[in-house]
Amino acid sequence: MVQAKKTAAYRVIAGPGGKRVFRFYCDISGELCCVTKSIRADAEDEALEIAWETEGRWAFDRCPQCGRYVSSAMFNINAERCLDCAPWENEYPVFCHHCGIRLKDPDAFFCPACGARLLVGGTEEEEGRTE
Ligand SMILES: [Zn+2]
Ligand SMILES: [Zn+2]
Structure with a gap:
């Protein structure tokens, strides 16, 4: 128990x-x-x-x-679960992290509503990166 x-x-x-x-x-x-x-x-x-x-x-x-x-x-925080219960990897975000709409197309790289890049298929561009 x-x-x-x-x-x-x-x-x-x-x-x-x-x-x-x-x-x-x-x-x-x-x-x-x-x-x-x-x-x-x-x-x-x-x-x-x-x-x-x-x-x-x-x-x-x-x-x-x-x-x-x-x-x-x-x-x-998207799933309100720990990463053991809801890992980031291979998980398609259910909601756009930018505008919050529910996403339907698991192959989309950009949010159909606001155009934000979704957290799948690569790295997000970071602002102010120094190299
Ligand atoms: Zn958990
Ligand atoms: Zn969006």
Whole structure:
């Protein structure tokens, strides 16, 4: 049985005087996303809850499909899922990222409504690139 996760993966660094610092990590990449201030509480559970509510959770996106907490780099904002559940690769965008219309033709490279280049079939041109 999979329990709903309450927080992202974390490590505790215990300091003197019952103070603890929490480090929260992305559930997919393992990237360190948040290091909290030192938190004073009687029990570790209590400290964790404070750390998560006041600091940790704001550094993450939660995937509603798998329930994991991931960094913004590991979150597909178009699909509102983590990249494990909704990878960027080989996925045709359902909505134009520019004007927001629903797209129908999976072979189109440009949005039929606004002409924006879609995020498939190559790299987007970046402005101000220096080479
Ligand atoms: Zn997911
Ligand atoms: Zn468009």
